[in-house]
Amino acid sequence: MNKILFAVSLSLILFSCKSGKSKFDDVDGPVAEESYYDGSEYQYDTTEIYEEGYDEYEGLEGFDEPKVRGIYNSSRTLLTDLIHTKLEVSFDWEKSQMKGKATITAKQHFYASDSLILDAKGMDVNKVELNGKVLTFNYTDSLKLRIKLDKVYTKDEKYTVVIDYVSKPEERKTGGSSAITSDKGLYFINPKGEIKGKMPQIWTQGETEANSVWFPTIDAPNAKSTQEMYITVADKYLTLSNGKLLDSKKNVDGSRTDHWKQDLPHAPYLFMMAVGEFKVIKDTYVRQDGSKMDVNYYVEPEYEASAKSIFGETPNMIKFFSQKLGVEFPWDKYSQIVVRDYVSGAMENTGAVIFGDFVYKTERELMDANDQSTVAHELFHHWFGDLVTCESWANLPLNESFANYSQYLWDEHRFGIDEADYQAEQEANGYFDNGMSQGYHNLIWYSHFDKEDMFDGHSYNKGGRILHMLRNYLGDEAFFKGLNNYLTTNKYKAAEVHNLRMAFEEVTGEDLNWFFDQWFLGKGHPIVFTTQTINPENQQ
Ligand SMILES: [Zn+2]
Known part of the structure; x- marks a missing residue:
């Protein structure tokens, strides 16, 4: 960050x-x-x-x-290891809520147990299932979802639970810090389009432990999981998440579901998604082995022309840092998006970095001051923070x-x-x-x-x-x-x-x-x- x-x-x-x-x-x-x-x-x-x-x-x-x-x-004691997190989400813009289905594959870290404890902040949890069987759970504090599994699992046995829930970020009391001014996790900006000239959008901010507002997880920096997201939106919206966009399917009701996947594990605070009528400006980084990687800049239409002036050094930076560290940029792609009303400066969500709108500058403004330091900062986190995490x-x-x-x-x-x-x-x-x-x-x-x-x-x-x-x-x-x-x-x-x-x-x-x-x-x-x-x- x-x-x-x-x-x-x-x-x-x-x-x-x-x-x-x-x-x-x-x-x-x-x-x-x-x-x-x-x-x-x-x-x-x-x-x-x-x-x-x-x-x-x-x-x-x-x-x-x-x-x-x-x-x-101390660091979080790991009772359970996350393995894979699959999320299927859709949004209620009127209520600023998100309907979610989380399919979580996990195993015991060492000690055998019949319980799975997840961070889940302020949600409505409707149902928890394992292999089609409904599980009982305790969620009285609206902070920890304590699930009773169907049996005692050892560290060598994987299991998968499916959780049906609704995320309600607006009903949470928010905290935050001087650096990150809110911890709602999931943000609906101008969701009803009432403010003229302000593009309605949805985005997330996980660090430190706010992503568990929008999906149940072990919300600690020493937990890591691979990730898959199915984001359903009205067809006019673009979506962005970590990893690769595998496919996009039109639904019978006219909506569209985008399927994003990241096969490499990262910490839950780095999970992200963003939704809005953004424009995408495409760029490319050529890895040292000659393969090409997508570098994309997501901005509002008004800034389409200056996106490359703002972010255009990114491929050179990726090359410079990869060579300096002797470790090739390890992730699938590198996208950068500028959002409204952001609660910090910028955030190093793996392969999907968010910036506040302070980076929106015209060519003339960029002559006086650019934001290359911030671009470099978030990029370098992809080795220090995202690849190796505190x-x-x-x-x-x-x-x-x-x-x-x-x-x-x-x-x-x-x-x-x-x-x-x-x-x-x-x-x-x-x-x-x-x-x-x-x-x-x-x-x-x-x-x-x-x-x-x-x-x-x-x-x-x-x-x-x-x-x-x-x-x-x-x-x-x-x-x-x-x-x-x-x-x-x-x-x-x-x-x-x-x-x-x-x-x-x-x-x-x-x-x-x-x-x-x-x-x-x-x-x-x-x-x-x-x-x-x-x-x-x-x-x-
Ligand atoms: Zn940082």
């Missing part, structure tokens, strides 16, 4: 950061003095902040010592730090080192700014208060800078070989920070605990004080 909320205010940093002062009185040779700031002074108790608001914490220096909280946010939200930097750093890699390649370094400085300032206002915490943050708090200037901005430092320490060849090792070892699986460390250790032969302990598992940053003195003899 890419949020557009950490706009950097350099002046704020300089005036508010007590350690930002340098003395440039009279100059004759600097004397550098280094210290390490561990951030503890600005540590705060998140509970208190949430209860009392931020205002009284202005000035920050008066913060009390941190209260020790005994929270450890196993818990505490490990989110394994997704976001890399996506953030891809912006540097693309700038360096496309526009040169000066542009890359300039943008990196802005990113670093974003971290300083965020730390000053919201406090400092470990980069891999097991004690976060809410998973949504992970989407901050640490996971993105700081993490990107740490990867750059690691690249400089290891050297380019070792750094990229380490990334290749991490991706190929953990592909289609979830990973935690130690998998990353061990991938680098295997390549370089060096124990890197010292680096990872300090930078990934610790907090804070060094502060360099520079003082200069003048030799009176040199004065005129």
